[in-house]
Amino acid sequence: MDALKEFYGERDARQKQFEELKGKAEDDFEGKLSMEAFTEDWNASQFWYNDETATTLARQLLDGATDETKIAVVSAPSAFIQLKNLMVSLARCFSAYKS
DSSP states (O other), X not given: XXXXXXXXXXXXXXXXXXXXXXXXXXXXXXXXXXXXXXXXXXXXOOOOOOHHHHHHHHHHHHTTOOTTOOOOOOSOHHXXXXXXXXXXXXXXXXXXXXX
């Protein structure tokens, strides 16, 4: 029974952390996301990639993208994290060149 309580406590703490990250992201998040904020959900079909593979996927998604491009990352949290981090890095890079 203690193990179940611990499991639910960790799950609830992760959910709270996720909601806080989501709020920060919506308020112009400045930090870097990491997979530590996410856990595998055994009830969902998810694809987890190592950092190198997730970064490659994220770069391929951005290759040829324009301001009008819409990208959806479904069931691949690790790829989403890398995509989001690349987008933040690119935004910082290009904002440095604004006149």
